[in-house]
Amino acid sequence: MMELDKISMDNILVKIKKVDTNIIKGENITLEFGKVREETWEEKEGPQIKPNVFTLRNWDFKLLSRYKPFYSPLCDFCCKCVFGKCDLSEGKKGACGIDMTTQQAREFCLHVTIGTACHLAHARHMVDYLIKKLGRDYKINLGLEINVEAPITRTIIGIKPEVLGDLDEALRYAEEEVTNVLASIATGQEASAIDYESKALHMGMIDNLVKEIADIAQIVGYNYPKGDEDAPLAEIGMGVVDTRKATILTIGHNAIVGIEILDYIDKNNLNDKVEVVGICCTSHDLVRKNSRVKIIGPMSAQLRFLRAGIADVIVIDEQCIRTDVVEEARKRKSFVIATSDKACHGLEDRTNDPADKIIMDLISNGKAGVLIHDPKKAAEVAVKLAMLVNPLRYEYKRLPDINEVIEDLKKCTKCYNCQRNCPVNLEIPEAIEKAKHGNLFELSIIREECIACGRCESSCPKDIKIVTAMEKAVEYIVKNEKSKIRAGRGPIKDTEIRKVGQPIVFGEIPGVILFAGCSNYYNGTRELGEMAEEFLKRNYIVVTSGCAAMTIASYKDEEGKSLYEKYPGSFDAGCLVNLGSCVANSHAIGAAIKIANIFARRPLRGNFEVIADYILNRVGAVAVVWGTMSQKAIAIATGANRWGIPVILGPHGAKYRRLLLGRRDKENDWIVYDARTGKRVVADPVPEHLLVVAESKEEAMIWISKLVMRPNDTSKGRMIKVAHYIDLYKKFFGKLPNDLHLYIRNENEIPFNYKDEILKMLKEKGWKPKTIPDPTLLERNIKE
Amino acid sequence: MFTKPWYHADSYGNRYAMVIDYKQAKRLISRAKNPIIIAGELLSRENQAVDILSKTKYEIVATTPKTFFAFKDRDREVHYESLNTLINFLKDEEWEGFNGKHYDLAIFVGIFYQLLIQMLSTLRNFSKIKTFNASRFYVSIADYSFPNLERDLWIEYLKKTFL
Ligand code: SF4
Ligand code: SF4
Ligand code: SF4
Numbered sequence: 001m002m003e004l005d006k007i008s009m010d011n012i013l014v015k016i017k018k019v020d021t022n023i024i025k026g027e028n029i030t031l032e033f034g035k036v037r038e039e040t041w042e043e044k045e046g047p048q049i050k051p052n053v054f055t056l057r058n059w060d061f062k063l064l065s066r067y068k069p070f071y072s073p074l075c076d077f078c079c080k081c082v083f084g085k086c087d088l089s090e091g092k093k094g095a096c097g098i099d100m101t102t103q104q105a106r107e108f109c110l111h112v113t114i115g116t117a118c119h120l121a122h123a124r125h126m127v128d129y130l131i132k133k134l135g136r137d138y139k140i141n142l143g144l145e146i147n148v149e150a151p152i153t154r155t156i157i158g159i160k161p162e163v164l165g166d167l168d169e170a171l172r173y174a175e176e177e178v179t180n181v182l183a184s185i186a187t188g189q190e191a192s193a194i195d196y197e198s199k200a201l202h203m204g205m206i207d208n209l210v211k212e213i214a215d216i217a218q219i220v221g222y223n224y225p226k227g228d229e230d231a232p233l234a235e236i237g238m239g240v241v242d243t244r245k246a247t248i249l250t251i252g253h254n255a256i257v258g259i260e261i262l263d264y265i266d267k268n269n270l271n272d273k274v275e276v277v278g279i280c281c282t283s284h285d286l287v288r289k290n291s292r293v294k295i296i297g298p299m300s301a302q303l304r305f306l307r308a309g310i311a312d313v314i315v316i317d318e319q320c321i322r323t324d325v326v327e328e329a330r331k332r333k334s335f336v337i338a339t340s341d342k343a344c345h346g347l348e349d350r351t352n353d354p355a356d357k358i359i360m361d362l363i364s365n366g367k368a369g370v371l372i373h374d375p376k377k378a379a380e381v382a383v384k385l386a387m388l389v390n391p392l393r394y395e396y397k398r399l400p401d402i403n404e405v406i407e408d409l410k411k412c413t414k415c416y417n418c419q420r421n422c423p424v425n426l427e428i429p430e431a432i433e434k435a436k437h438g439n440l441f442e443l444s445i446i447r448e449e450c451i452a453c454g455r456c457e458s459s460c461p462k463d464i465k466i467v468t469a470m471e472k473a474v475e476y477i478v479k480n481e482k483s484k485i486r487a488g489r490g491p492i493k494d495t496e497i498r499k500v501g502q503p504i505v506f507g508e509i510p511g512v513i514l515f516a517g518c519s520n521y522y523n524g525t526r527e528l529g530e531m532a533e534e535f536l537k538r539n540y541i542v543v544t545s546g547c548a549a550m551t552i553a554s555y556k557d558e559e560g561k562s563l564y565e566k567y568p569g570s571f572d573a574g575c576l577v578n579l580g581s582c583v584a585n586s587h588a589i590g591a592a593i594k595i596a597n598i599f600a601r602r603p604l605r606g607n608f609e610v611i612a613d614y615i616l617n618r619v620g621a622v623a624v625v626w627g628t629m630s631q632k633a634i635a636i637a638t639g640a641n642r643w644g645i646p647v648i649l650g651p652h653g654a655k656y657r658r659l660l661l662g663r664r665d666k667e668n669d670w671i672v673y674d675a676r677t678g679k680r681v682v683a684d685p686v687p688e689h690l691l692v693v694a695e696s697k698e699e700a701m702i703w704i705s706k707l708v709m710r711p712n713d714t715s716k717g718r719m720i721k722v723a724h725y726i727d728l729y730k731k732f733f734g735k736l737p738n739d740l741h742l743y744i745r746n747e748n749e750i751p752f753n754y755k756d757e758i759l760k761m762l763k764e765k766g767w768k769p770k771t772i773p774d775p776t777l778l779e780r781n782i783k784e
Numbered sequence: 785m786f787t788k789p790w791y792h793a794d795s796y797g798n799r800y801a802m803v804i805d806y807k808q809a810k811r812l813i814s815r816a817k818n819p820i821i822i823a824g825e826l827l828s829r830e831n832q833a834v835d836i837l838s839k840t841k842y843e844i845v846a847t848t849p850k851t852f853f854a855f856k857d858r859d860r861e862v863h864y865e866s867l868n869t870l871i872n873f874l875k876d877e878e879w880e881g882f883n884g885k886h887y888d889l890a891i892f893v894g895i896f897y898q899l900l901i902q903m904l905s906t907l908r909n910f911s912k913i914k915t916f917n918a919s920r921f922y923v924s925i926a927d928y929s930f931p932n933l934e935r936d937l938w939i940e941y942l943k944k945t946f947l
Contacts, residue, residue, distance in 0.1 A: 073796075695896065
């Protein structure tokens with residue numbers, strides 16, 4: 001016998017012609033059941049299953065009362081509706097009644113919602129595709145060492161996903177939430193900045209959820225590494241391509257078509273004839289499937305690689321694709337195949353035509369590309385087309401001749417339009433002046449800081465090919481630009497959490513640092529590798545994903561070894577973990593949740609607040625999004641914030657318009673409950689900020705060492721964290737930090753090396769020891 | 785004097801910083817009750833500018849380690865605070881500053897201009913403090929700004945303003 005409240009039914013339709021009993025009588029009755037599954041998770045349901053906008057509002061308000069929004073408008077106007085355009089400066093309100101502060105919160109919320117929608121649409125496509133291919137009942141099994149397979153989904157949705165069909169249910173919830181928040185951004189809806197902030201945090205959390213879903217689906221569906229610390233090393237760099245072969249370049253974030261391409265090549269034994277390379281996250285995921293695939297680099301490699309003309313066929317899927325990819329491809333006689341409803345690029349839809357016909361038409365009609373939204377057909381066309389055109393494109397697979405480049409540069413009139421449109425204000429006209437006379441050295445120097453956006457070129461009245469000239473300046477170096485990256489390993493194993501949970505919470509492993517985000521750096525690519533190595537040497541756990549993981553790979557030592565070759569891939573002190581593509585960085589948050597669950601036995605199911613409170617107060621994790629570019633990057637960061645994880649943004653991050661800053665000088669902002677006594681006590685001001693912009697690499701490193709501190713650190717752990725803070729500060733400033741007294745709670749926390757100096761400073765500051773509370777922001781966590 | 789913002793995408797609205805030369809700048813600073821110079825990362829690459837500013841009598845806060853060191857090398861005492869935290873303090877009228885008083889004029893130099901523009905925007909929209917951009921490039925969102933200047937001329941401007 002089954003108990004009805006413990007089972008559910010899946011897509012069962014019962015049609016009854018006639019029923020005639022004592023209880024019910026009737027004809028043509030239809031009964032439809034939603035889902036059937038025996039309950040296998042014994043954990044009790046918490047109060048926050050599938051939280052909506054109201055459910056976690058109080059938690060958000062708690063965070064926002066300590067970490068207050070800091071707004072930096074990008075302009076004085078709002079042009080969101082045709083009631084306006086409205087000038088909101090100097091206290092003016094818009095025609096709808098909105099003020100500048102609320103408008104900034106609204107804009108920020110919109111950014112986060114767009115980013116979340118991208119990951120959600122990606123997850124939806126992936127889950128639907130895999131369900132169609134493998135069935136709803138396809139098992140989610142991440143191996144013997146991963147029992148908590150989906151910590152975010154378990155916490156938010158309250159289910160333990162066992163089959164692909166379960167992910168579909170979770171996505172439906174996310175779709176509803178995104179729709180609601182997007183609707184609230186319309187004119188005449190939400191009217192309060194703080195509510196927009198709460199909604200933004202809600203969207204960030206949903207972003208983390210859908211990324212986890214997308215990644216788990218593809219890990220099981222395509223058999224990617226399942227938390228494997230020894231995932232294979234793959235080649236990365238502009239110089240990795242075997243240019244003798246036909247080359248297919250994939251750009252984007254969704255690996256479905258790319259994997260079809262790999263399958264087609266394998267089935268037809270074409271591996272020695274066709275090379276598959278990629279830019280951005282699709283290539284991360286293709287490498288997880290097959291480490292033979294080569295990665296060209298992050299988004300900033302896009303324009304450069306297109307200009308090099310090496311790609312015979314460019315297959316685009318979704319996200320982070322240059323909008324001018326077709327125009328650029330046309331210049332080098334490459335072909336573009338668009339494959340996604342998110343990025344059709346104006347190309348003719350040939351999905352229903354035979355592959356060979358599409359190819360022949362492309363070659364004969366001079367069109368630059370087609371849209372094919374059938375992955376198998378797109379794969380067949382890509383491979384066949386690349387093989388066919390490769391021998392014909394020889395003259396396009398190289399940069400123009402040096403004399404041609406110099407002749408082009410001679411047209412320069414030094415009008416400075418290029419520099420005045422360059423996001424990093426590079427001194428392009430000066431470099432061109434020298435290059436006109438044959439000295440391309442300055443151009444090669446500015447290329448180091450250039451993010452290859454192409455704005456300089458499009459603003460040049462003389463139509464000078466500045467990016468091409470910079471590539472010419474480094475042509476020889478780029479041909480040999482090769483490095484190694486570890487394939488994305490996906491989730492952190494439960495066994496690893498058991499080992500490091502306690503040292504992280506007690507502070508003996510000084511912190512977990514996630515380097516994530518795009519490649520919009522303002523000071524070159526080396527900085528990310530330098531930061532990662534500094535903290536690897538200091539025994540932090542360094543985790544990375546997406547473009548950041550690729551950039552870190554380009555940082556090599558004198559022997560030419562990348563950090564992935566030098567540091568192990570485990571989730572442990574002094575190790576470097578590549579999680580994989582951007583959606584895989586959900587596992588970094590997953591790891592923090594698992595620490596709460598596996599080490600500290602906090603229940604997950606419907607218990608968001610309890611878990612976030614645990615992470616904020618006890619898990620020394622911090623994220624660095626150094627090359628901020630897309631809306632997705634701020635969605636990721638905002639999600640991390642809601643879970644209590646601080647995020648450091650690179651300088652461009654200030655343009656997201658909103659940061660979350662604490663005030664270390666205001667004691668009352670740091671009041672917590674001591675769960676042991678129920679008393680409200682002042683804790684130390686850590687972590688100081690939730691979302692902060694750093695102006696330089698060194699400043700970011702100082703922030704990292706501070707933002708991993710937690711009020712619950714044991715004295716031994718705090719001493720270790722403080723020692724790193726002091727050490728870095730001394731290295732950069734040659735003295736003790738001015739605010740050191742705020743982070744030392746008793747004399748046991750004073751690092752031995754600097755004891756006398758610190759004691760003297762503490763005396764001058766009038767420092768007094770503080771007790772270490774059992775900190776929580778939640779009244780219900782108070783022990784009876 | 786009218787000038788176009790250096791950065792073509794720098795268009796905040798109808799408010800444009802007043803373009804001032806070194807004479808006006810000198811007057812502006814000397815009339816301020818409590819001015820502070822905020823020196824960013826890029827100043828550390830400008831030796832001549834650091835030489836000049838290290839000799840000025842006005843209070844300086846460096847916002848990055850490299851800039852702090854550039855002054856330290858010249859035996860010039862400066863404060864350190866990260867830019868983002870500093871602007872958050874500055875917009876609070878109750879913040880007592882490094883010298884016990886709130887500042888009424890913030891002078892910016894050597895900050896990556898996309899970041900500078902955002903920080904100026906915060907102060908312009910959410911504080912009463914006056915801002916003066918003493919960088920080489922005119923930005924619209926400050927209250928006062930030098931015009932766009934060739935490097936040599938900018939050095940002259942700095943000398944005549946701060947010494
Ligand atoms: S949304 Fe409001 S402020 Fe914006 S343009 Fe419309 S009326 Fe003006
Ligand atoms: S925009 Fe063109 S013409 Fe003007 S300075 Fe730059 S390269 Fe020369
Ligand atoms: S391509 Fe490079 S040089 Fe040109 S505007 Fe972009 S960052 Fe500046």
